[in-house]
Amino acid sequence: MIQKHYAQLVVAIFFLIGVIPNAAFAEETPNIQSETAILMDGKTGQVLYEKNSKDEMYPASITKIVTALMAVKSNKMDEMVTVSENAREAEGTRVYLKEGETVPLEKLVKGMLINSGNDAAIAIAEHLSGSVESFSREMNDFLREEVGVQNTHFVNPNGLFDENHLTTAEDMARITQYAMKNGAFRSLFGIKQMEWSGEDWETTLINHHRLILDYDFVTGGKNGYVSESGFTLVTTASKGDQDLIVVTMKATDDRIAYQDTLNLFNYGFTAFSPVQFEKGTELGVVDQQEYSLSDNITLYQIDDHPIDLRISSENNLESVGNSYVSTLDSDHLTTTPLEQKDSEVTSEMTPVAEVKDEDTESVISSSTILYLGIGIFLFIILFLFFGRSNTSVKRHRTFP
Numbered sequence: 186m187i188q189k190h191y192a193q194l195v196v197a198i199f200f201l202i203g204v205i206p207n208a209a210f211a212e213e214t215p216n217i218q219s220e221t222a223i224l225m226d227g228k229t230g231q232v233l234y235e236k237n238s239k240d241e242m243y244p245a246s247i248t249k250i251v252t253a254l255m256a257v258k259s260n261k262m263d264e265m266v267t268v269s270e271n272a273r274e275a276e277g278t279r280v281y282l283k284e285g286e287t288v289p290l291e292k293l294v295k296g297m298l299i300n301s302g303n304d305a306a307i308a309i310a311e312h313l314s315g316s317v318e319s320f321s322r323e324m325n326d327f328l329r330e331e332v333g334v335q336n337t338h339f340v341n342p343n344g345l346f347d348e349n350h351l352t353t354a355e356d357m358a359r360i361t362q363y364a365m366k367n368g369a370f371r372s373l374f375g376i377k378q379m380e381w382s383g384e385d386w387e388t389t390l391i392n393h394h395r396l397i398l399d400y401d402f403v404t405g406g407k408n409g410y411v412s413e414s415g416f417t418l419v420t421t422a423s424k425g426d427q428d429l430i431v432v433t434m435k436a437t438d439d440r441i442a443y444q445d446t447l448n449l450f451n452y453g454f455t456a457f458s459p460v461q462f463e464k465g466t467e468l469g470v471v472d473q474q475e476y477s478l479s480d481n482i483t484l485y486q487i488d489d490h491p492i493d494l495r496i497s498s499e500n501n502l503e504s505v506g507n508s509y510v511s512t513l514d515s516d517h518l519t520t521t522p523l524e525q526k527d528s529e530v531t532s533e534m535t536p537v538a539e540v541k542d543e544d545t546e547s548v549i550s551s552s553t554i555l556y557l558g559i560g561i562f563l564f565i566i567l568f569l570f571f572g573r574s575n576t577s578v579k580r581h582r583t584f585p
Contacts, residue, residue: 213456215448220415220435224449225358227365227421227428229517231484232509233453238355241336242434245409246278246301247357247419248344251324253294253373254364256309262291262369266312268304275304277345277411278393281386282308288383295379297343298407300390306343317341328356332363346411354432361419361430362514365405374405374421396420396443402450404428408442416442422450426483429453457485457507460492469496470523476502479519 217236224234232238256262265287273284280302282288290312297305310320324339337352337360344350364370377398381390392398394406406420415435422429431449436442461483468476476496484504486492492506494513502513 215445215452217433217445217448218436218441219433219445221354222433222445222449223354223358223431224453225362225430225432226453226485227362227423227430229482229484229504229513230359230362230511231504231513232355232511233429233457233485233507234449235355235509238358238432239336239353241351241353242417243346243350243411243414244344244352244357244434245346245411245414245417246303246344247407247409247417247432248339248342248350248352249297249301249306249409250357250364250374250407250419251328251339251360252306252309252320252342253298254360254367254370255320255324255327256290256294256313257367257370257373259290259313261313262289262294264290264312266290266293266308268308269311271317272304272307272311275302275307275343277301277303277343279304280381280390281383283384286384294373295376296381296390298373299376299379299392300381301393301408303343303345306341310342328360332360334359344409344411344414346413354434357419357432357434358430361421361432365421365428365430371405374407375403394418394420396446400447408439410439418442418446420446420450422454424454427454427459427485453485457487459483460486462494466494468494468502468518471496471500473523474520475523476500476518476520478517480517482513482517 214234219236221237221240221242222235223232223238225232266289268282268284268286268288270284273282278301280296280300282302282304288308290309293302293305293309296302297309307317310317314320314323320342321340324342325337328334328337328339334356337356338349339352340347340350365374375397376392378389378391381388394408396403397406400422402422402424404421404423406418408419409417415437416439417434418432418436420431422431429450431446431453433442433445433449436445461481462478464478464480466478468478470476478494484492484506486506490507492504495503495505497503497512501515502518504511504513
C-alpha cells in the first residue's frame with residue numbers, strides 16, 4: 186500500500202514539473218549572439234538590457250530611419266521629387282527609379298523603408314538638402330542637437346559602407362525612441378506592403394523586416410546588411426501599456442539577428458515588473474534649482490534590483506537599477522527656482538526618489554508567486570501522502 190502511495194507521489198511531482206509555465210524561468214537573461222544589442226523601454230528610454238551597446242559599429246540600412254525621420258519633419262512630404270542620375274545609379278537594393286522621373290516625397294520614403302531603396306534615399310537627400318554631402322551634415326547636426334545622441338556620424342543617407350559611417354546600438358535605440366514620438370513617422374515605420382508603380386518598375390513591395398510580417402505585437406522596424414556591418418536590426422513592439430525597442434548589430438546570420446530580437450522582447454515583456462513614480466516626486470536640488478517629475482512615470486525592475494531616480498552631473502534625469510544607469514526622457518523633468526535663503530544653498534544634488542518598501546512588496550513578480558504556490562502545493566501533497574500512509578498502517582496494525 187505504501188509503495189502505491191510512493192508511485193502516486195512521484196507521478197504527481199513529475200506532472201507538476203511538466204506543467205510549470207515558461208514564465209517561471211523568464212527572468213533568466215537571454216544569451217545574445219549579436220555582437221552588440223540593447224533592449225530599451227520606448228516611453229522613457231530606460232535600458233533593460235545591453236551588450237556592448239556603446240561600441241561603434243557600421244549600421245548599414247538602419248541609417249534610413251534617420252533619413253525617413255528628417256523627411257517627415259521637413260513638412261515637404263507632398264512635394265514632387267525629380268530623380269537625378271546620381272540617385273538612379275545607386276548601388277544595392279533599389280526601387281528602380283528612372284532619371285528624370287518625378288515621385289512624391291512620401292512615396293520615396295515608403296519605398297526606402299519597405300524595400301530599403303538606396304536610390305530613394307539619395308533622391309530624398311538631394312531634394313531636401315541639395316546634395317548627399319549637405320544632407321549628411323544636416324543629419325549629424327540634427328542627431329546631436331535635437332535628438333541628443335553623441336556617438337553617431339553619418340556620411341550618406343542609406344548606410345552603404347564607409348569607414349566613417351558609424352553609430353552605436355544605444356544611439357540607434359535613442360534615435361528610434363525619438364522618432365516613434367512622431368505620429369507620421371510611426372505610421373510609416375510598420376507598413377507591411379504597398380503597391381509600387383513607377384516608370385521602370387511595377388510591383389508589390391513587401392517589407393524586408395520579417396518580424397513586421399509575422400508578429401502582431403511588432404509595430405515597426407528596419408533591417409540592414411553590408412558585409413562590413415553584418416546583419417543589423419531595429420525593431421519596435423508593444424504589449425499592453427509597455428513599448429519596447431530592440432537593436433541588434435553585427436549578427437553573422439539574419440536568423441541570429443531575428444532570434445536575438447525575439448529573445449529580448451520576450452525578456453522585456455515577461456521578466457520586469459512596473460513601478461510608478463508619481464508626478465511631483467522631488468528628485469533633488471542642483472544650482473538652486475529644485476528638480477521634480479512633471480508627470481507620472483512608469484519604470485521596470487527585476488525583483489532584486491530596485492530602481493532609484495537621480496539627476497546626473499549634466500542635469501539629466503537618470504534611473505539606476507537592473508544593473509544599468511539609464512538617461513531618461515527629459516520631458517519628464519521640471520525645475521523650480523529656490524527662494525534665496527539666509528543659509529547657503531548647496532549645489533550638490535540630494536538623492537531622490539527611491540522605491541519604498543511598500544512599493545517593492547507590490548512588485549513581486551508572477552514567477553515568485555508561482556514558486557511559492559508550487560511549494561505550498563508540494564507541501565500539501567507530502568502532507569496528504571504521509572497522512573494517508575500513517576492511516577493505512579494503523580488500519581492494518583494488530584495488537585496481542
